[in-house]
Amino acid sequence: xxxxxxxxxxxxxxxxxxxxxxxxxxxxxxxxxxxxxxxxxxxxxxxxxxxxxxxxxxxxxxxxxxxxxxxxxxxxxxxxxxxxxxxxxxxxxxxxxxxxxxxxxxxxxxxxxxxxxxxxxxxxxxxxxxxxxxxxxxxxxxxxxxxxxxxxxxxxxxxxxxxxxxxxxxxxxxxxxxxxxxxxxxxxxxxxxxxxxxxxxxxxxxxxxxxxxxxxxxxxxxxxxxxxxxxxxxxxxxxxxxxxxxxxxxxxxxxxxxxxxxxxxxxxxxxxxxxxxxxxxxxxxxxxxxxxxxxxxxxxxxxxxxxxxxxxxxxxxxxxxxxxxxxxxxxxxxxxxxxxxxxxxxxxxxxxxxxxxxxxxxxxxxxxxxxxxxxxxx
Numbered sequence: 001x002x003x004x005x006x007x008x009x010x011x012x013x014x015x016x017x018x019x020x021x022x023x024x025x026x027x028x029x030x031x032x033x034x035x036x037x038x039x040x041x042x043x044x045x046x047x048x049x050x051x052x053x054x055x056x057x058x059x060x061x062x063x064x065x066x067x068x069x070x071x072x073x074x075x076x077x078x079x080x081x082x083x084x085x086x087x088x089x090x091x092x093x094x095x096x097x098x099x100x101x102x103x104x105x106x107x108x109x110x111x112x113x114x115x116x117x118x119x120x121x122x123x124x125x126x127x128x129x130x131x132x133x134x135x136x137x138x139x140x141x142x143x144x145x146x147x148x149x150x151x152x153x154x155x156x157x158x159x160x161x162x163x164x165x166x167x168x169x170x171x172x173x174x175x176x177x178x179x180x181x182x183x184x185x186x187x188x189x190x191x192x193x194x195x196x197x198x199x200x201x202x203x204x205x206x207x208x209x210x211x212x213x214x215x216x217x218x219x220x221x222x223x224x225x226x227x228x229x230x231x232x233x234x235x236x237x238x239x240x241x242x243x244x245x246x247x248x249x250x251x252x253x254x255x256x257x258x259x260x261x262x263x264x265x266x267x268x269x270x271x272x273x274x275x276x277x278x279x280x281x282x283x284x285x286x287x288x289x290x291x292x293x294x295x296x297x298x299x300x301x302x303x304x305x306x307x308x309x310x311x312x313x314x315x316x317x318x319x320x321x322x323x324x325x326x327x328x329x330x331x332x333x334x335x336x337x338x339x340x341x342x343x344x345x346x347x348x349x350x351x352x353x354x355x356x357x358x359x360x361x362x363x364x365x366x367x368x369x370x371x372x373x374x375x376x377x378x
Contacts, residue, residue, distance in 0.1 A: 060112075175228065
């Protein structure tokens with residue numbers, strides 16, 4: 001059993017860390033405080049082939065494995081969770097195209113996505129349909145050579161800047177999740193409207209909005225997969241996305257540990273650094289241990305994905321543990337920093353806000369526990 005990263009993976013980590021030190025970290029506070037979308041960073045990531053790192057070369061990607069993608073997300077999120085999350089949401093549109101798209105669909109949409117010429121958005125969640133996708137009310141009705149979409153979506157990240165949306169709609173409500181179909185909807189399609197950016201507690205620079213579909217017509221060739229396969233497409237994409245969220249949480253937790261170690265060595269109380277006090281040492285020891293466990297769970301899930309093995313339970317475990325670890329890590333980081341950590345604008349205050357969403361989106365911790373238990377008890 002080998003726990004060492006390959007030389008290629010190590011080089012990817014080092015290059016992305018160097019990239020972050022140069023381009024991402026210097027504007028992370030500005031992105032959060034603005035808040036503003038880091039468009040210049042996304043452009044630079046595309047120039048480094050990082051927007052499509054795990055996609056095949058023939059579609060404009062870098063041809064790396066999924067673990068490489070996870071390492072990229074981890075390092076980006078360590079520097080700026082907004083940036084890591086934007087890349088992760090972008091992939092939620094790309095991966096279903098890669099796995100379920102026709103050759104024509106792949107050739108049309110994947111190259112501009114991989115090259116960062118446009119961003120993707122994954123439009124599944126509705127005001128009354130989160131985890132319960134069967135409760136969705138967005139409809140798709142066949143009309144000659146077109147599908148007509150009507151409904152609304154909520155919490156759609158990248159929506160204001162997306163060039164293409166993967167939209168899920170009920171093509172046969174009577175069949176529940178088996179009646180969901182997925183559609184490729186380019187931005188600018190008549191009847192597709194993006195609402196205002198929703199302000200958030202954390203990852204503030206990422207753009208999230210409602211999406212409205214009113215008699216939105218797309219050609220029949222824009223059906224992704226086959227009719228009724230949308231539930232399967234959504235599940236597969238969400239499972240892979242959970243590994244990505246776990247990687248984001250690992251990056252945030254690593255940043256919290258880094259800041260805590262640095263501060264505990266610099267802050268002097270009672271004539272000595274606070275890192276010499278047992279209470280602080282125990283907090284840092286717990287942080288380091290939980291972080292390593294989170295990283296190994298996340299890498300295992302990515303490895304299973306790369307091997308073509310079942311990875312749903314591994315993804316849920318990684319997402320559950322890593323996200324709750326990030327939440328605890330950032331809480332401990334503020335405790336170590338004391339009053340200064342509670343001040344608006346301090347890095348650990350930003351990390352605390354960014355960490356909280358990881359236990360919610362792409363399935364709450366409670367949903368993860370249900371998924372894990374379901375796999376064990378079925």
